[in-house]
Amino acid sequence: MAAPLASANLALLRRLTLAALLMFAFAWGLIPLYRVICEATGLNRVVSADGLPKEQAGLSARPVSLVLDATTEAGLPWQVRPLTRLVAGRTGDFIQLEYEITNNSNRRVVGQAIPRYLPAEAAAHVRKLECFCFSQQAFSPGETRRFPVVLVIDKALPAGVDSVTLGYTVYEVPSGQEGRGS
Amino acid sequence: MAMTDIAQAGHGHHGKPQGLARWLFATNHKDIGSLYLWFSFCMFLSGGVLALCIRAELFRPGLQFFQPELFNQFTTLHGLIMVFGAIMPAFTGMANWMLPLMIGAPDMAFARMNNWSFWLLPPAAALLMLSFIVPGGAAAAGWTLYAPLSTQMGMGMDMTIFAIHIMGLSSIMGSINIIVTILNLRAPGMSLMKMPMFAWASLITAFLIIAVMPVLAGVVTMVLTDRHFGTHFFNAAGGGDPILYQHIFWFFGHPEVYIMALPAFGIVSQVIPAFARKPLFGYASMVYATSSIGVLSFMVWAHHMFVTGMPAAAQLFFMYATMLIAVPTGVKVFNWIATMWEGSMSFETPMLFAVGFILLFTIGGLSGVTLSVAAVDVQLHGSYYVVAHFHYVLVAGALFSLFAAIYYWFPKMTGRLYSERLGKLHFWWSLLWFNVTFFPMHFLGLAGMPRRIPDYALQFTEFNQIASVGAFMFGLGQLIFLFNMLRSLRHGAPAPQLPWDGANTLEWRIPTPAPYHSFVEAPQLEVKENGVVVRLSGGRHEE
Numbered sequence: 261m262a263a264p265l266a267s268a269n270l271a272l273l274r275r276l277t278l279a280a281l282l283m284f285a286f287a288w289g290l291i292p293l294y295r296v297i298c299e300a301t302g303l304n305r306v307v308s309a310d311g312l313p314k315e316q317a318g319l320s321a322r323p324v325s326l327v328l329d330a331t332t333e334a335g336l337p338w339q340v341r342p343l344t345r346l347v348a349g350r351t352g353d354f355i356q357l358e359y360e361i362t363n364n365s366n367r368r369v370v371g372q373a374i375p376r377y378l379p380a381e382a383a384a385h386v387r388k389l390e391c392f393c394f395s396q397q398a399f400s401p402g403e404t405r406r407f408p409v410v411l412v413i414d415k416a417l418p419a420g421v422d423s424v425t426l427g428y429t430v431y432e433v434p435s436g437q438e439g440r441g442s
Numbered sequence: 443m444a445m446t447d448i449a450q451a452g453h454g455h456h457g458k459p460q461g462l463a464r465w466l467f468a469t470n471h472k473d474i475g476s477l478y479l480w481f482s483f484c485m486f487l488s489g490g491v492l493a494l495c496i497r498a499e500l501f502r503p504g505l506q507f508f509q510p511e512l513f514n515q516f517t518t519l520h521g522l523i524m525v526f527g528a529i530m531p532a533f534t535g536m537a538n539w540m541l542p543l544m545i546g547a548p549d550m551a552f553a554r555m556n557n558w559s560f561w562l563l564p565p566a567a568a569l570l571m572l573s574f575i576v577p578g579g580a581a582a583a584g585w586t587l588y589a590p591l592s593t594q595m596g597m598g599m600d601m602t603i604f605a606i607h608i609m610g611l612s613s614i615m616g617s618i619n620i621i622v623t624i625l626n627l628r629a630p631g632m633s634l635m636k637m638p639m640f641a642w643a644s645l646i647t648a649f650l651i652i653a654v655m656p657v658l659a660g661v662v663t664m665v666l667t668d669r670h671f672g673t674h675f676f677n678a679a680g681g682g683d684p685i686l687y688q689h690i691f692w693f694f695g696h697p698e699v700y701i702m703a704l705p706a707f708g709i710v711s712q713v714i715p716a717f718a719r720k721p722l723f724g725y726a727s728m729v730y731a732t733s734s735i736g737v738l739s740f741m742v743w744a745h746h747m748f749v750t751g752m753p754a755a756a757q758l759f760f761m762y763a764t765m766l767i768a769v770p771t772g773v774k775v776f777n778w779i780a781t782m783w784e785g786s787m788s789f790e791t792p793m794l795f796a797v798g799f800i801l802l803f804t805i806g807g808l809s810g811v812t813l814s815v816a817a818v819d820v821q822l823h824g825s826y827y828v829v830a831h832f833h834y835v836l837v838a839g840a841l842f843s844l845f846a847a848i849y850y851w852f853p854k855m856t857g858r859l860y861s862e863r864l865g866k867l868h869f870w871w872s873l874l875w876f877n878v879t880f881f882p883m884h885f886l887g888l889a890g891m892p893r894r895i896p897d898y899a900l901q902f903t904e905f906n907q908i909a910s911v912g913a914f915m916f917g918l919g920q921l922i923f924l925f926n927m928l929r930s931l932r933h934g935a936p937a938p939q940l941p942w943d944g945a946n947t948l949e950w951r952i953p954t955p956a957p958y959h960s961f962v963e964a965p966q967l968e969v970k971e972n973g974v975v976v977r978l979s980g981g982r983h984e985e
């Protein structure tokens with residue numbers, strides 16, 4: 261092969277290798293990018309305070325029932341339960357409820373609760389003002405604590421939805437990840 | 443620098459090396475192409491056996507032969523082996539064999555790297571196969587290896603991840619070779635906007651591979667560090683997000699679909715004009731369609747994720763973008779049909795497979811457009827409708843085009859003719875049983891049968907039995923192909939230089955079988971669109 265051609269080939273080889281390496285880096289760059297996009301659009305903002313709904317003129321308050329639930333990730337030695345399973349309230353009003361968490365193990369455990377809602381279209385209308393899910397919770401061995409949860413279901417809740425389920429899944433925060441994530 | 447001698451390997455030695463060394467140290471593009479093709483055929487048979495195990499289990503509801511854990515390993519490895527072991531290497535092998543002949547290059551640009559690209563594959567395949575016998579068995583998370591399933595399984599998953607790394611490296615090196623060969627080694631007169639569509643398709647596919655295989659390597663590496671090194675990229679408890687895995691995976695995954703489809707388009711664009719005895723209709727629009735499919739394929743990934751709770755605006759964007767990508771694909775189908783229009787067609791085996799490809803790929807494309815509608819996809823997601831859809835695209839698309847290519851170029855590669863009678867039998871057999879296997883899966887999916895399960899509700903029994911019978915017959919038919927190839931290699935009638943009177947690209951202007959060192963000296967060419975040779979002078983070959 262003629263020398264100029266061989267060096268042209270090598271130059272192209274280098275550029276293509278560089279492109280492949282950059283794409284490998286790009287895959288890792290997607291992690292912070294994903295966080296930034298979720299942050300900017302509020303898509304994944306499930307564990308921060310929502311703030312009160314704006315005054316919704318023309319919408320009237322109506323009765324709504326709230327069903328409460330909680331599950332723990334397999335292996336998390338906690339008992340998490342709502343003190344009442346069913347709360348009757350009205351849209352636009354403050355609704356206060358309480359959860360009790362017990363650490364059944366003899367070690368210190370840090371947990372993080374993630375809320376979810378059924379039906380899914382209710383999610384945007386449940387505004388949590390106070391919740392134990394806003395931060396990681398550290399429990400010493402055998403400790404029991406009660407947490408108040410304060411929320412407002414705004415009046416724009418779609419017609420036809422008159423019962424909302426709020427369920428928490430509680431995960432153990434691996435050691436080394438404490439204080440991160442949320 | 444070591445790279446210099448990579449560039450210069452493969453020249454300066456002449457005559458065929460003999461014995462095992464010829465294959466182990468192969469630097470000749472034809473030898474490496476043959477290695478790729480035989481390897482991918484072995485993988486095709488292995489993946490096929492796994493598919494038959496799946497279909498045997500699904501012949502009746504309830505558990506017959508395999509426990510659900512093993513069944514999941516079968517579905518996972520069937521997908522991985524077919525995608526990374528069979529289809530992708532087969533196209534790379536085809537490109538290795540034919541590209542230098544079609545564009546008048548002496549060999550691939552980096553002969554020794556070419557050797558490495560191939561010889562990385564058998565160890566990767568061995569890792570995948572051996573993972574069945576390690577504790578916990580093979581990966582069982584589906585070929586997409588979704589987290590958090592994939593962050594939990596046994597060491598079979600680690601072997602799979604490592605195999606993906608190796609196969610990814612192999613395909614990236616193979617793609618670099620293809621790009622450099624096409625861009626730098628075309629014979630004088632073979633301009634980019636005149637070269638064969640197969641070269642165009644291979645070129646764009648190679649760019650796609652370089653763009654997305656590193657992303658796949660990255661995401662499985664994240665799974666690996668989540669598994670063993672205490673990171674929590676995809677672990678919700680540690681502040682990670684499993685949905686992020688899906689985004690990164692499908693950023694690779696959708697272009698991957700076109701990595702397996704574009705070379706098929708290229709092959710069909712060579713075969714149809716040859717047997718319709720007409721130039722390819724709309725060559726320039728074919729080039730632009732192929733390029734725009736390449737670009738668009740990066741913007742549609744989230745159509746695999748409509749049920750992950752995306753905002754409606756994002757669903758709409760990905761839905762319309764996906765529909766948009768059907769437009770250049772439709773342009774291609776139109777052009778192939780227009781090429782056949784009023785042509786003096788004859789239906790030898792390659793043409794049969796090419797026409798079968800157009801028919802069945804279009805069905806697969808239309809079910810794809812159906813699935814792109816977000817509101818419909820919510821119903822069909824994860825159902826057998828999806829299984830039906832991508833098998834129409836990958837079996838009747840990629841595989842049929844590969845059969846067309848093998849039959850079309852077999853005389854040039856081997857110097858012998860295959861049995862036309864057996865070839866036609868292979869086609870009609872495959873066409874019939876392919877549809878018997880996969881068409882009922884549309885109905886199963888519409889009726890709500892989920893994919894990747896070893897057991898199902900009673901009402902799905904009949905269609906599953908039809909599909910299982912079809913699958914075993916389809917599998918049997920592939921032995922016709924193997925027998926035809928093996929027998930024709932030894933006993934086929936000697937092939938003339940031009941076995942197809944309508945074929946007019948450069949590879950048909952050299953002796954048959956193709957000399958071991960073709961175009962040692964580049965020819966002077968005058969070509970028309972799609973690589974049709976008008977005048978050829980010079981060009982020297984050596985045995």
Ligand SMILES: [Cu+2]
Nearest residue numbers: 696699743746
């Ligand atoms: Cu896709």
